[in-house]
Amino acid sequence: MNLEFTAEEQAFRREVRDFLATGLPDDIRERVRLGRRLSADDHLRWQDSLSVRGWLGVNWPQEHGGPGWGPVERHIFEEECAAAHAPTIVPFGVSMVAPVIMKFGSETQKRHYVPRILSNQDWWCQGYSEPGAGSDLASLRTRAVRDGDEYVVTGQKSWTTLGQHANMMFCLVRTDPEAKKQAGISFLLIDMETPGISVRPIITLDGAHEVNEVFLDEVRVPVANRIGEEGQGWTCAKFLLTHERTGIAGLGHAKQALRHLKSVALEIQHRGRPLLEQPHFRQRVVKAEIELMALEVTHLRVLAAARDGGAPGAESSLLKVRGSELRQELSELTRRALGPQALPFFPDHLYGDQELEREEAEHAALGAQYFNRRKLSIYGGSNEIQKSIVAKTLLGM
Template sequence: MNLSYTPEEQAFREEVRAFMREKLPADIQAKVRGGKRLQKDDFVRWHKALNEKGWLAVHWPKEYGGTGWGPIQRHIFEEEMTAAGAPSIVPFGLSMVAPVIIKFGTEAQKQYYLPRILNQDDWWCQGYSEPGAGSDLAAVKTRAVREGDHYIVNGQKTWTTLGQYANMIFCLVRTNPDVKKQEGISFLLIDMDTPGVTVRPIITLDGEHEVNEVFFEDVKVPVENLVGEENKGWTCAKYLLTYERTGIAGVGYAKAALRHLKNVASRQLKDGKPLLDDPRFRAQVAQVEIEVMSLEMTNLRVVASVAGGGVPGAESSILKIRGTQVRQAITDLLRRAVGPYAMPFISDVFEAGSDVEPVGPEYAAPLASQYFNRRKLSIYGGSNEIQKNIISKMILGL
């Protein structure tokens, strides 16, 4: 297999770079590079700019308004987007529920929901995890009982990322409690404005309101909001998780974080010299750089296989494990690089336009917050322990 980029792929990279220079709003870029908090409007503006170019739905077929890109183009796009300081594309509508609707949904669902996702008419969130049903996702207890042309939904979801912005949620619900747990689950699309839906914030270790609890109390959901067959939602769930886990590997984000680590270590002094000149710290940086290079090569092998007609299986779990470990290792080294300046982070510093002065150098301000936030990477999308079980079963046959 040839891991070198073709002339056409190199030309595509230059096209992406030119687009980023021209269309990425400077204020959003400054927030991302400065570790400032992004608001809903920031994501929406960036999504609209990408959609205007036709570059928003990178995983969709062209007939539904997607880019029609192959895996290599998607890899290049992610890499250049993170290098430019662009915010991530919020995945819940574009990269998670949309592929499920495209594969399992009715024609009416495709015609209604897909244009609304592209146009930012709907902001989606994910209703998978529950108290007691996170890593063991098939243990969901949220019930949906059919009454005529509606389901009546009762239960609770948790760790609902950016649910405070959402007007739609895709949910795994239990529609048959009397069969094997994977066989009694359905996949429902629920309007968050329906009476009986309550969203409560969860404030995370880094002081962010990023995740939420969502409660359902006698929520009426039209039967036409069922995706796929009743009691066959586990098939939709597994299909969606393949997209999520591959994205969590975040090769582009790891490379951008590594560049930032080198920049910080070259500016931070130890005994009057740049920290990057310290042999022990330089060796740690070198080790994590080797791991990033290895991760990228593995990711390219996987996407090349997909481009040749293959289907990723346990490889997505391998990428998820190593990708999250590498990104966590980089944030740990960043925190260590600035020492005590990473400790007294003040929440208001991360608000754009705040006049609160950071403690220590400005580049140190967000590092503790980012370290705490990245602890989640090895948990969500299926914890790394669960991914190891998947690998052992699919590859080792254990």
Template sequence: MDFSFSAEDEEFRMMMRDFFENEYPSDIVEKIGRGHSPSKEDYQRSERALAAKGWLAVNWPKSDGGTGWTANQKYIFDEELERAGALNVVPMGLLYVGPVIYTFGTDDQKKRWLPGILDSTTFWAQGYSEPGSGSDLASLQCAAIREGDEYVVNGTKIWTSLGQHADWIFCLLRTDNSGKKQEGITFLCIDMATPGITVNPIITIDGKHSLNSVTFEDVRVPVENRIGEEGKGWTYANYLLGHERTSYAHVAGKRKQLEDIRATAMRTESDGARLLDDPAFAAKLATLETRLDALELTVLRTLASVAEGGAPGEESSILKIIATELAQDITELGMEAHGAYAQAYFPDSAAPAWTDNTPVPAGAAPAVAQYLGARAQSIYGGSNEIQKNIISKRILKLP
């Protein structure tokens, strides 16, 4: 397999780098760099800057408004975005429901919902998990009962990322309890302005508000908002989860974090010597750098196999595990590099402007935010234990 990039790819890289350095909103890069959470407006401004170039729907086919880029170009785009410290796109619209709509939706549904995703005017949330249904998602019970031309929805969704910003939510709902639990699940798109919907914040360990629970009380949803057939939602959900799990590598973002840790360890003293000269610390850093090289090669191998006509398939489960475990270990070393300063963390919700005036080294606050935030990576998108089950059953074919 040839992992090298062509001259055209390198030219493409320079075009991306120039955009992120000179045209992308620099105030957003600075804000994220200080460890603050992006606002809804930040997400939308970031996405509109990409949309203005035609670079927002990176993975979509050209016929549906995507870039039509090759796998290598998509990879280079991600690398340059993360290298610049720009915001990743909000996945719920662009990576999750968009592909479901253009694959399984009617022409009317495509006309109705895709433009708002493509110009980042509609903010989507994902309503899958419920208080009693996470890993065992097919056991979900939030119900949609058909009454004429409408479904009446009752129940609770939980862990709804950025649900407080959402204009629309796509949900898996129980329309039939009589057969196998995977059957009788229906995929509905729901306008968040519909009467009967309440969004309740959940504050996470990092003190941030990105999660919510969403309750539905007699919420009336037109049947025309259903994607595909009633009772076939599980099929569409599985298609979507495949898309979700291939998006976790973030190699360039991790490379940047490791460079920041190395720079911090060069300036930081530990017992009168540079932290970077501490053999135990240096060994940990080198191990993480090597693991990142291995992750990058795994991603490039997947790209090469896609370019040669293969499909990533279940390999996305392997990538998810190694990428998210590495993310957690990198952020742990980031905390170690900042030592006592890592204790001085005030989350957004407690003191929104603290990093601007607080006398701790730049980087200490983002390091803590990244460490706490990375804990969730092995849970969402299907927990890592569930990914191991998938690997043992579908790749290793164990009984």
């Protein structure tokens, strides 16, 4: 038993670091560091840079143009990206729909969509949740009625992240209202330019436009855009959800957040001394640091199991719960560290191009970020759902 990375893995880490030093545009790095919203173009410039390097399809096999990394390489890559203030790869195309198309798509679909994802030609968004179907996703009501070679889709999707930039949406629709819940669902690929689709922003409690509502009003979708058989959508959806999702613990982000917290708490003064020396505050930082140590080893245990052929199942739910709690605690401590400085709110700076004085910009995002991080325990299956998954699958309750 040993916890060390091999010489090859360490060399790989250096390779990633070297790439990030030149491959990540400085203006993007700075925006991420300051917690400012990226434009669609920012995302694309970064993902193009990865694409050229051959590193965009992080979880893809080589035959489809991925780097063929194992779980350990992916972990190292994610950790280094977070440390370098690289944007998170927009997951909906690369990490979510691509594996589904590779697994369940026809040859024609694979040939058409997969290369377009790798070259950033398509921006995908996710049409899963609905106003009436959140944790209980299978109760979704968006209808798709067959009409010749087309489906006519009507309904409403919600919490569609970055849908404002997307030209494609993968969507769960009900094709058979008579069948039992899961059995009547199909998986469709929908062009966002199709008449009848409208996207409306949802502004979240941090003032950000990150998620959207998507309205579908008699949208005509070719049957050829269905993945798998009619009624097989739930299988695709489950595959997507249980498909090994690297970075579910957000370990790289948590490490970066802890470093950031320490730097803020060293800079902020409390009675003439750095706040980090204030015993009560320091104690909470210490506890977060120790929780992070435990999370990292647990994460490495899961990675090693995945590398050796084990399927990470319920363990990733454990990582998700503890990882999100830790990241929320770190965002809470960082907000508190600022004291009164956490109050000023400059949405035009955070989400637009308004510039602030350098010093003000350094801390401008931290108050709002706390609110943004509340999503971590809600999305991707809320922490309560994760616990129920563990209770059922791991503990047999």
